[in-house]
Amino acid sequence: LLALVLATLTTNLAANVVAPANGFSNLAPGKISFRMGGYITAGIGIAIFPWKLLESTGAYIFTWLIGYSALLGPIAGIMLADYYLIRRTELDRDRLFRHDGAYRYKGGWNPAALVALVLGVLPNLPGFLKAAGFVDSVPAIFETIYAYAWFVGLAIAAIVHLLLMKLRRN
Structure with a gap:
């Protein structure tokens, strides 16, 4: 033992x-x-009380795994939209790691990506708060959205990032 x-x-x-x-x-x-x-x-x-997350399979799946996917979905959406739709799979490797390179944006942060991340996570927040036990009830639509958190976050963040980056270029 x-x-x-x-x-x-x-x-x-x-x-x-x-x-x-x-x-x-x-x-x-x-x-x-x-x-x-x-x-x-x-x-x-x-x-983060890991023993509470493992207390039951429902707590683990609906609180931790789906909650985590609500954050990872928008990140994946931003990365996929940026690489495939905006940059068309072309990265300038020489300028990728330069402090004055094309990928530097504002102090190393891309405001369009940050806005897209927040907007991709927001629709999942009410469902997460209910699953985590912070609120007693939310409208049924938010529970449905939360059940598909990764897909919802990916789609919203990708669309928002794509639109904001197109506006930035114009």
Whole structure:
């Protein structure tokens, strides 16, 4: 039993703590060490109550998985629209990583992509709040939208990103 517990702990530490700890330490290298990044990761891990998510299959599927897909769908929509529809699969690799390159936008952030992300996530928010137990009820349409969160978010974000980028070019 001890070997099983140790194997689980060491696997999860290597797989789930190192990357976010590095990410947090890279946000502010002079202020956040790798160790502090690990502590931040552990704090967030406790704050999301993983034992509540695994309490039942419904909580895991409808709260965590669909909630996560409500965020990933819009990101995928933005990336697909940008690469296939806006750039037509052509990237200027020389200018891709330059601070003054074509992909820099405003301080390294693409406002059109940020607006598209927010608008892609918003329709799923009421359904998520109900699934997570923050509100007791929402109109039935929001529950239906939330059931298809990835597809809804992908479509809305892709369309909004495409339109905003076309407006930006004109």
